[in-house]
């Protein structure tokens with residue numbers, strides 16, 4: 849009886865250690881998932897309110913020289929898009945489609961100008977790329 853008890857306790861401890869070790873592994877892998885980008889779709893941008901603090905797309909205005917590209921990364925847990933134009937009036941220059949969490953989208957800007965964009969899912973999300 850005592851032996852069975854000891855074996856059971858040992859099994860429970862080992863199971864706990866395995867779970868602990870695998871959870872630690874996941875934490876150490878996390879930074880590799882994060883893609884670096886120029887503009888971030890922030891957490892909580894899927895709810896209205898981020899526009900009040902200018903934290904839907906961060907930064908909401910991005911300056912580049914013509915011929916360069918911009919990469920957007922969705923760091924939120926919800927879908928987002930990067931779509932040229934304004935909500936209800938897309939300009940058809942670029943459209944990322946729905947970006948999954950940690951998915952990114954890159955577009956090359958060859959001509960100077962001001963490029964407005966928005967998220968097709970969240971009308972309050974707006975940004976601009978200024979190409980000089």
Ligand SMILES: [Cu+2]
Pocket residue numbers: 893894927928929967968969970973
């Ligand atoms: Cu969105």
